[in-house]
Amino acid sequence: MLRITNTLTGKKEEFIPITPGEVRIYVCGPTVYNFVHLGNSRPAITFDAFRRYLEYRGYRVILAQNFTDIDDKIIIKANEEGVDALEIAERYIVQYWKDSLALGIRPANFHPRTTHFVDEIIEFIQDLIDKGFAYVVDGDVYFNVSEFKNYGELSHRKLEDMIAGARIEPGEKKKSPEDFALWKAAKEGEPFWNSPWGPGRPGWHIECSVMSTCILGETFDIHAGGADLIFPHHENEKAQSEARHGKTFARYWMHNGMMRLAGSKMSKSLGNFITIKDAVKKYGKDAIRLFIFSKHYRSPIDYSEEMLAENLRAVKRVNAILRDFEKSEGDKPLFSKKTPFVKEQIERFIEALDDDFNTPKAVALMFDLINKMGETKNRNRKLEIYHLIRNEFGPVLGILEKDEEVSANIDGLVKLLIEIRAEFKKDKNYEKADQIRDRLNELGIKLMDTPEGTKYTF
Ligand SMILES: Nc1ncnc2c1ncn2[C@@H]1O[C@H](COP(=O)(O)OP(=O)(O)OP(=O)(O)O)[C@@H](O)[C@H]1O
Ligand SMILES: [Zn+2]
Secondary structure: OOEEEEOOOOEEEEOOOOOOOEEEEEEOOOEOOOOOEHHHHHHHHHHHHHHHHHHHOOOEEEEEEOEEOOOHHHHHHHHHHOOOHHHHHHHHHHHHHHHHHHOOOOOOOEOOEHHHHHHHHHHHHHHHHHOOOEEEEOOEEEEOHHHOOOOOOOOOOOHHHHHHHOOOOOOOOOOOOOOEEEEEEOOOOOOOEOOOOOOEEEOOOHHHHHHHHHHHOOOEEEEEEEHHHHHHHHHHHHHHHHHHHOOOOEEEEEEEOOEEEOOEEOOOOOOOOOEHHHHHHHHHHHHHHHHHHOOOOOOOEEOOHHHHHHHHHHHHHHHHHHHHHHHHHOOOOOOOOOOHHHHHHHHHHHHHHHEOOOHHHHHHHHHHHHHHHHHOOOHHHHHHHHHHHHHHHHHHHOOOOOOHHHHHHHHHHHHHHHHHHHHHHHOOOHHHHHHHHHHHHHOOOEEEEEOOEEEEEO
16 A cells, blocks of 8 residues: 655555546646756656656556746846847756756656746636636736635645745735735836736746646646745645635645755755756766665755765666676576565565655665675576566666666777777877777776776776
8 A cells, every 4th residue: 555645634644546547746847047956856856766656556647747937037047148038948948858868767748838838827817816816916916815715734834924924025016925926017128928917927836736737637646846845836836726726736745855965955046056967977877866765755865975976886786796697697587576585575665665655665675685686596586686676676766777788889889999099009199098098087987907908997
């Protein structure tokens, strides 16, 4: 029985989908005004693996993740560079795809963009106005929080406390400090769309309510994202959607804890971030994924170069064991899921992940098995473990998968470059020989000249 912690109730609950066998999930995606960072990769990797796990458990998963492609931060960046806001968004969406591919994140079924849903957003806001939940002031539209009785239910806050803590920013024309913008009238030089309230653009929260309900329905199974989004973003999404449709918006809310760097949330706006590009170059996707899975998704995780380096060493060690086995035994199809040993391991894996997606426990099981594989002399047991890691558990977490063809090609190419380098050295062209060594080194492939010839590691 799959159980997940639902932020709405604060409890670990049995997961029961609306439609048997099918799970509809919405994950808040990035605001595209800069490179995505390792902190952003936490929800991406976590919910990618969670989706794979649901599929492993037999569900058909429908996953939507948005791109916020219009926002104050995008407009500021565009003005700094003197380019169109959409050009900024486009640039970082392309970068997002490169990074996700490098991290082994499967594309969602839907990747909606805010600017493609402006008509639907206007329609949604108009309906909120008609139903008495929103009001217009000089071309801005605000959600009237006091009209929605369950406001604060998700973030477990009281409206009185929120009113005391909130303030009206200069330029905002809302009636009450806790109200929030659904539509912002365009200021001089800002991109805008025409609307019944004049030229303007959507506020921050409305887009997710619109895209999620348009794609997944007025009520769907799981809404996910980082815990930093619980308030105000998710609280507001929930209020808008439930006010409009008069029914539950998302049944389960899952939130990942923050990745911290030097004690603070890793964040684009604070500037304390490591880009995915740099991290992948240094540690590779499996070490990063393992690092993320090493902590329960709800707990905070501290960025640690030592931990990433340790995970990289572990990945290399495990891959070496698996590759050695492939070479010596071949990938023989003698695997049966019905043997008591294999059945027991699968049960343990499911037990760990069924328990609020406990990846540290699942990963520990995988490493236990690898150690057993090294210790045992039993060929059949080795084969069973080999298959459990490579073909059963690895693909669920998106790690340690077999990429034989690619690595065989890389082996061949590195050997070819070593031969060419040896010829340069023979001709005393040390400059070119060093160039080959240095370029390979930059790619993470280290050459070592030994009395037995040149060896390499990567
Ligand atoms: N440090 C972090 N750890 C874990 N998840 C994060 C972290 N920072 C952002 N996220 C998550 O990444 C996703 C994309 O968020 P977003 O684009 O707003 O990034 P951000 O870096 O927080 O931006 P900003 O710096 O402007 O707040 C969201 O689900 C968000 O909760
Ligand atoms: Zn959102």
